[in-house]
Amino acid sequence: MKYLIMMCLFFQVISLTAFGQAYKYHTVAPEENVYRIAQKYNISAEAIYKLNPDARNGVNVGSKLVIPLQEEKVVNTSEPVSFKYHKVEKKETLFGLSQRYNVDIDEIKKYNKHLYSKELQQGEEVSIPVYAKTETPLPKAVAQGPPPVQITKTREHIILPKETKFGIARKYGMTVEELEKLNPKVDVLQPGMMIKVATNVIDEPVIITDDAFQFYEVQPQETIFGLTQRFQVDRDSLMALNPGLRDGLKSGMVLKVPTRDARGRELEDIEVEVTETAAGEARATRLEDNIKDRSTKNLVLMLPFNLNKINNDTISNSKNVIENDRVMRVSLDFYSGVMMALERAKELGISTNLQVFDTQRQAGKVTSIIQSNNFSNVDAVIGPLYQATSEEAASRLSATGIPVISPLTNRELRWMPNLYQARPSDDMLRDAMIDYIRNNSQGKNVIIIADGKNAALRNRLNNAIPGSRIVNPSDNNISEGSIATSILKDRENWVILESESVGLLSSATSALNRLARNNKITLFTTNKNSSFDSNVLANDHLGRLNFHFPSEYKEFDETVSDMFIDKYKSKYGYVPNNYTVRGYDLTLDILLRLAAMSSLEESVRANILTEYVENKFSYRPKANGGFYNDAIYIMHYNDDLTLSVAR
Known part of the structure; x- marks a missing residue:
C-alpha cells in the first residue's frame, strides 16, 4: 500500500499539446454545467460556447461537447493585468511555457530580458504576463445546400x-x-x-x-x-x-x-515475418508473430526504491522524498513501464507472476533477498539498476542459470554466464559512431576537433578516416578563423567534435554555425556527454548543424500515434520519459523472447534483433561468458530541433 501511495503522489497530470489547436470530446456528467466543465479544462465558458452553440441553452447529462484543450492564443498589444510566476523544471522550454500559459514566446522574453540571450535555467523563476481575455470570432458556418431526401434530420x-x-x-x-x-x-x-x-x-x-x-x-x-x-x-x-x-x-x-490479422501481422505483408540482413547481422524479428509458449512467466524485478526513507506518518514527507531522490524517481518511472508491459503481454495471451523487491542500492540487500526467497521457478530477473548490485545478483544466481538483465548501467560488467547487459556501453556507442562515419564519409571533407583529454580518440579517428584534417583548440577555445582554413566550399564538411569542456563546445558550435551560412557543414561526436546539454550551448546551432551522435535509444515521435504512448497518456495524463519507456520495452522484449524462443539464451543463438517504442535489442555472447546488447541508434537533430534516426 505504501508503494501505491508513492506512485499516486509521483504521477502528476500535465496538459497535452499538439500542432495547432487540440480538441477532445467531453461527456456531460450529472451535476455538471458549462461553467464547471470550463473550470475542469482551465478554459473560459465562451470557448465552449464557440464550438458548441447549443450549450448556451444548457447541457444534458450524457451529451457530448467539443472541448479545446487550450484557448486560441492571441497577440497582445495591451499591458498585462497581472503576472504569474513559474519555477522552471528540468527540460522545460520557452515553447512549452508559451503553450501552457497561452502567451507568445516574445511576450515571455519581454518581461524576462535575460531570455533574449540565455536559455531557461532549471530552478529559476520566470514572470508570465496575464492579459485581459479577448474575444475570438466564432468560425462561420459553411453555406449549406438542400439535404438529400433520404436524410431528413x-x-x-x-x-x-x-x-x-x-x-x-x-x-x-x-x-x-x-x-x-x-x-x-x-x-x-x-x-x-x-x-x-x-x-x-x-x-x-x-x-x-x-x-x-x-x-x-x-x-x-x-x-x-x-x-x-x-x-x-x-x-x-x-x-x-x-x-x-x-x-x-x-x-x-x-x-x-x-490492419493486422489475429497474429498481429500486417495484412498487406502477411507472409513476411522476418527481415533478412547481411551475413552475420541480426535479423529484425516481430516476436509477437512467433509466440509458441503461452504458459505463465515468472519474473523478479529488483529496483532501488529506497522505501526505508519513507516515513509512515505523513504523505507530505513521502512526496518530498520522491521529489528529492533521483534514484527513487528513476525506479518509479521504470516500474510504471514494467507494469504497462505486463498488461500488453497479457493482451497477447502471456500471463506473468511478478515479484518486486527493494534493493535499497545495496549489494548486501540483494544477497539477503536471494537467500530469503525461493527463486527456483524464476524465468528471469530484471535489475538491479547499478553495476555492483547487478553483478551481485548474477553471481548469487549463477549456479541456477537464472538470467539477470541489467537494464540501465552503461559500464562494462564483469563476465558471468547468466548476466545480460541490456544497455550498450559508452565504448560500444563510440565504436558504432566511428563505423558510421568511416562507412559514409567517402567524398566528404572530414575535420577532427579534439582537446588534450581526447588525444587518443583523435588519433584513432585519424587512423580510421584517412585524409581527415585536424584542428587543435587552444585553452578550451577555438576561433572561427582556425576552423575556416580547413573548410572546403565545394564539398560537404563533416566536423567531429570531441570534448567535455563547455567552453570548447560552445565556441566551436558558434563558429561552425557562422561558417555554415556559406558552407555545407554537419557536426558529429562519438560521445554526447552532459556538456552538450549545457544551457550555454545554443540548441538552434546544433539543429542547423544537423548534429549526429550515437544513442542507446531513440526518442519517440509524439506526433505519431503509438499504442503504448496513447495508453500511458490516457492512464497517467502525461507523456512517459525514457526510463518509463525503457522499462516497457525491456520487459516486453524479455516476455516475448521467453514465449517465442523458450529461453533468453536460445533467442541469442537465433541472432534476432527486436525493436519497440524507443529501444532495440540484439544480444551477443561475451568471450568469457554473459551477453551484451549492441543495438545502437545514430541520431541527428533536424532544423526544428526534433530528432531522427540517421539512415
Missing part, C-alpha cells in the same frame, strides 16, 4: 484536426457521398469548420489514433462474409467494430477494419 459538427470524411461519415452512419451532398461547397476539411451531418451518432470519437485500424468504404456487391475473409476478422468482431452493421450492409458504408 441533421445536426452540426465542428471539424477537429486530422478528421477525414471517412471518419466523419462513419461516426454519423452516412456514406461519404451522402456527407458530400449535405455539404456541396465543402472541398477540403479545415479544423474549426462547421458542417452538416446526420443524427445517428456512433458513441466513439471520430479520430482513430491506433494504427491497428483503418477506414474502408464498402464496394457494390460486397458481403459481410467477404469482408471477414478480406480483413482476417470474425463476424462478431466486425459487428462489434461497426454497430451500424446491425441494420445491414450497404454500398458506400464506411467501416472500421483491422
